[in-house]
Amino acid sequence: MDYSLFLSHITRHIDLNKEEGDYFTSLLHYKKLKKKQFLLEEGEVNTKSTFVTSGCLRSYVIDKNTVEHVLQFAPAGWWIVDMRSYVTGSPARLNIDALEESEIFYINKPDFEDLYLRIPKFERFSRILGQNSLAAYQYRQIDNVALSAMERYRQFCQLYPSLIKTLPQKQVASYIGVTPEFLSKMLNTTLI
Amino acid sequence: MDYSLFLSHITRHIDLNKEEGDYFTSLLHYKKLKKKQFLLEEGEVNTKSTFVTSGCLRSYVIDKNTVEHVLQFAPAGWWIVDMRSYVTGSPARLNIDALEESEIFYINKPDFEDLYLRIPKFERFSRILGQNSLAAYQYRQIDNVALSAMERYRQFCQLYPSLIKTLPQKQVASYIGVTPEFLSKMLNTTLI
DNA sequence: CGCGACGTTGATTTGCCTCAACGATTGTGG
């Protein structure tokens, strides 16, 4: 099993010796997801932290008109979770599925809690990860309220230059908060 | 100086003995803010973590049409920070000011970093705080994309029953993402 | 007292949505 991407992600923030690394990887579960396969469905409890090693997942809600709204894309190297459900054990509002064939590692919450006690350095790791995620969410929120649809699209292209090439346009539309029809018109009429 | 609200906030998540509590409070700076006084202005670097003990602060952006968009309210017992600026040292996009006369404690970032090394339990505290904040931001984002203006207003009333009574209506409008005129019409025409 | 901030109401505009139809591409089962 290839843990290298995951371990290098961890050791960007904290140092691990061999024993600690081995203990950590012993907690990991590997899973391969087919396109459209669900990792979490609305109403279930999100009991694991998931790290993507290949492919691309997404989290999204479905509103009362059955329209999907993408909250996050998670290509290789990203975590994805319904944090409220994970922290409180309440039913998830988010769905998480695979946009293409993908590989993930996940850790069950009780194992992660043990890990904090056994190797307290992981508290630091999660603290840093949480702060970075929070920074991203704050700024996404700012963009959503302060920018026009076209500006949000440009922002998205800047932020995820690699995703823009592979993602179906309707997924991008859902992420930036417009209909696929509108995004299409926007891209084909705005010549500037 | 009254540290009780702050300390009880901390000890909800981690235990502190007297010595640890004393060291922690020795890092705190007290400040009283007048109404409309700024704690952070766009372009500055957010170098401190701020905890509110009385009154109410807000963070907001100003878009290119000079319209304010409120990202967060911070009444007593809440933290407030431009996390991207705090983490990376980049110029802040957020403004933070006081909606009324308020009291805060802040900790400078280098002191907080030392605190993590001196009392590693604070890594755990910040990890838990970060996860809770992340949960809140994810769900706010969901509400913003999946709910109508009226539903967002109701959601706000549920979430901040105490704020709704004291806050000027235009601040609430800005938070839920509509103009003050529209919120007024919405509340006076919808009889249901 | 007088000024500025706030809430309200009306007339008008607009950014984006809805619905519908169509061609191009992808993928899948017979």
Next chain:
DNA sequence: CCACAATCGTTGAGGCAAATCAACGTCGCG
């Protein structure tokens, strides 16, 4: 390996939620 079904992007007509602009009454405060 082909045929058919999905899925996707595009385009047009029409509609609606919310914004903009403007005017006015009220209140709190310096």
